[in-house]
Each structure stands twice: as structure tokens, then as C-alpha cells.
Amino acid sequence: MRKHILAAVQAHAAAEYPRECCGLLLAVGRKQVYFPCENVATEPTEEFRIAAEQYAEAEDRGQVIGIVHSHPDATSRPSPRDLAMCEATGLPWHILSWPEGDLRTITPTGETALLGRPFVHGAWDCWQVCADWYQREWGLDFPAYAREDGWWEQADNPSLYEQLYEQAGFYQVDRPQRGDMIVMAVGRTVHPNHAGIYLDADPALPGESASVFGPGPFLLHHLYGRPSEIIVFGGPWLDRTRLMLRHRAAR
Incomplete structure (x- = not known):
């Protein structure tokens, strides 16, 4: 300087x-x-x-x-x-x-790891880990969506996932496949407030290793206050699911 x-x-x-x-x-x-x-x-x-x-x-x-x-x-x-x-x-x-x-x-590196990143709402959060996966896997770029911490807690606030998914290029499906975005309601919330990438039975991410156990299916997600991780998708996570979304660029 x-x-x-x-x-x-x-x-x-x-x-x-x-x-x-x-x-x-x-x-x-x-x-x-x-x-x-x-x-x-x-x-x-x-x-x-x-x-x-x-x-x-x-x-x-x-x-x-x-x-x-x-x-x-x-x-x-x-x-x-x-x-x-x-x-x-x-x-x-x-x-x-x-x-x-x-x-x-x-300086920005442009390649922050998908796994183990600390939670910072609005920058490193559940939406961003999804957006980064789509960018690295499929070359998709999304606009920067402004989102205030706690937007999901008030009924008069916009329901961001529900209201924006179509213009972002997603549509609803009944059965997920690898690369679909799973939108969930976690904790005390008025609106669906959490999302992850459905990885089917293969949790592999290019250049990264995940310590996960079980037959799958798996989910890449970034829960509030926790490092980003891959988990087995089922049980309570399936119960929390509100939307299964597929992008038009799905392969």
C-alpha cells in the first residue's frame, strides 16, 4: 500500500x-x-x-x-x-x-475448499456451498443474493429459496439425482432455511476427501454455526426436506 x-x-x-x-x-x-x-x-x-x-x-x-x-x-x-x-x-x-x-x-484464492470451511452467513453458508459446487462441477455462476442473517424467522420476510429458485434456473422434482439441491426447514423457522447438494451414493468431491460412513445417499451441506461437511442423507434430514430442485443444466 x-x-x-x-x-x-x-x-x-x-x-x-x-x-x-x-x-x-x-x-x-x-x-x-x-x-x-x-x-x-x-x-x-x-x-x-x-x-x-x-x-x-x-x-x-x-x-x-x-x-x-x-x-x-x-x-x-x-x-x-x-x-x-x-x-x-x-x-x-x-x-x-x-x-x-x-x-x-x-487476497482471494478463488478455490476455497468445499469441506471444512467455517460458517459465515452471507459468504460461507449453506447457499454458498451449493453455489460453489455448481460452479466447480458444472461451470454455473449465480448472482450474489443479498441475505440478512435470520431472514427465515419472520413471516413477512421473503421466503428466499421458495421465491427465487425458478429465476435461478431450478425446477421441482419428486426423486433426487446427483447434483439436485435439497431445500430443508431446520430449527424454529417460518420459511425453508437450509440447502445442500444431493450426492447420491458417491460422496467424492474433486480434490477433497470426506470422512463419511454408510451406504448413502450423501448430502453436501453447511449447517449454521458448523463447518461444511458431507452427511448421510436420510432420517431426520429427509423429514426436514421441503423442496427437491433440479437445475436446467443438470447432466
């Missing part, structure tokens, strides 16, 4: 302390500039969020080439959420510990 930008980030971190500061690194012509943003997170001492309107304002001024935030009274080590959101945005993330002043940059 260039010295004048680092100085601007440090000044922003000092002004916002003990809140997390946040901003965007922009390329404006041949120059790089720091665009400070307001942290609109509910708990700004623990996390940050940039309003969509302010992000759009930054894009009007230049190309966004990085995301910046501070870790007040903590190291610059990225949290699981930092790692997940870096992958989700596809941009470098610059993390400044404050007041220590250590700067660390993380």
Missing part, C-alpha cells in the same frame, strides 16, 4: 477508534486514492458494513481495487468472516490493526 494511502487509512482508523473504520481503495486514472466510508454495522466495534449507496458513490469516482478496514485493539490477523468476504468480493482486503499500526493484505 502506498505511503499516502496508508497515512489516510491510519488517520481514519484513529478518528473512528474504538469503532472499526472502513473504506475502499480506488484506481482513478493512474492514481490510487483512499475513499473513507461510514461503518453502518449494528455493532461497529466488532465488524463493519459499507452501505450499498456509498459503495456505488465510490464506483462513480473510480474502480474499486481493494477493501480496507481496521481491527481496533486486535491484530491484523483476518477473521473467518474477513477470509470469507474477501473470497465473496473477489478483491484484496487490507486490514490495519489499531493502534498498533500493523497492516496485512489478504
Whole structure:
């Protein structure tokens, strides 16, 4: 990071302390500039969020080439959420510990393992492990669906899986085959709130090994608060099933 930008980030971190500061690194012509943003997170001492309107304002001024935030009274080590959101945005993330002043940059790898990833709602969650499987196995790309944590708990909230599956290219089936998405209702929920990929009797994932036992069928899923995993699909999981969905690109 260039010295004048680092100085601007440090000044922003000092002004916002003990809140997390946040901003965007922009390329404006041949120059790089720091665009400070307001942290609109509910708990700004623990996390940050940039309003969509302010992000759009930054894009009007230049190309966004990085995301910046501070870790007040903590190291610059990225949290699981930092790692997940870096992958989700596809941009470098610059993390400044404050007041220590250590700067660390993380970059997206584009190949986060499907198994064992920590749960971060909106970035590494049940929908994302499904979307990543489809991208790696079938080359499908889906738009970034905004989803607030707990959207499934209120009847007046949209039922995201039920309302969006058709426009995403899925249709309902009665019997699953490998690659179908299984949508379930887990816990106290108003709407179906969980999904996984039906793997039939073969739990193999390219380049990854899973410790699963039983004759199958198997399901790749990412349960709230747990690492992503492959389980035997049946019993209570079958009872929780609300939709079996097949994509038009099914092979």
C-alpha cells in the first residue's frame, strides 16, 4: 500500500477508534486514492458494513481495487468472516490493526475448499456451498443474493429459496439425482432455511476427501454455526426436506 494511502487509512482508523473504520481503495486514472466510508454495522466495534449507496458513490469516482478496514485493539490477523468476504468480493482486503499500526493484505484464492470451511452467513453458508459446487462441477455462476442473517424467522420476510429458485434456473422434482439441491426447514423457522447438494451414493468431491460412513445417499451441506461437511442423507434430514430442485443444466 502506498505511503499516502496508508497515512489516510491510519488517520481514519484513529478518528473512528474504538469503532472499526472502513473504506475502499480506488484506481482513478493512474492514481490510487483512499475513499473513507461510514461503518453502518449494528455493532461497529466488532465488524463493519459499507452501505450499498456509498459503495456505488465510490464506483462513480473510480474502480474499486481493494477493501480496507481496521481491527481496533486486535491484530491484523483476518477473521473467518474477513477470509470469507474477501473470497465473496473477489478483491484484496487490507486490514490495519489499531493502534498498533500493523497492516496485512489478504487476497482471494478463488478455490476455497468445499469441506471444512467455517460458517459465515452471507459468504460461507449453506447457499454458498451449493453455489460453489455448481460452479466447480458444472461451470454455473449465480448472482450474489443479498441475505440478512435470520431472514427465515419472520413471516413477512421473503421466503428466499421458495421465491427465487425458478429465476435461478431450478425446477421441482419428486426423486433426487446427483447434483439436485435439497431445500430443508431446520430449527424454529417460518420459511425453508437450509440447502445442500444431493450426492447420491458417491460422496467424492474433486480434490477433497470426506470422512463419511454408510451406504448413502450423501448430502453436501453447511449447517449454521458448523463447518461444511458431507452427511448421510436420510432420517431426520429427509423429514426436514421441503423442496427437491433440479437445475436446467443438470447432466
